[in-house]
Amino acid sequence: YRHIYLRANNNDETHSTLFVNIDIRNDNSVNDINDHHIDRTRL
Secondary structure (H helix, E strand, C coil): CEEEEEECCCCCEEEEEECCCCCCCCCCCHHHCCCCCCCCCCC
């Protein structure tokens, strides 16, 4: 999860918590056996 600080239209600060579900799966197809990818996301 990530706690974030936002501002409303009237510039008042508001707080939220963002929950992100990440599903990582290994694709074992023939063409990808020797091809490894690492994807990164930073919030």
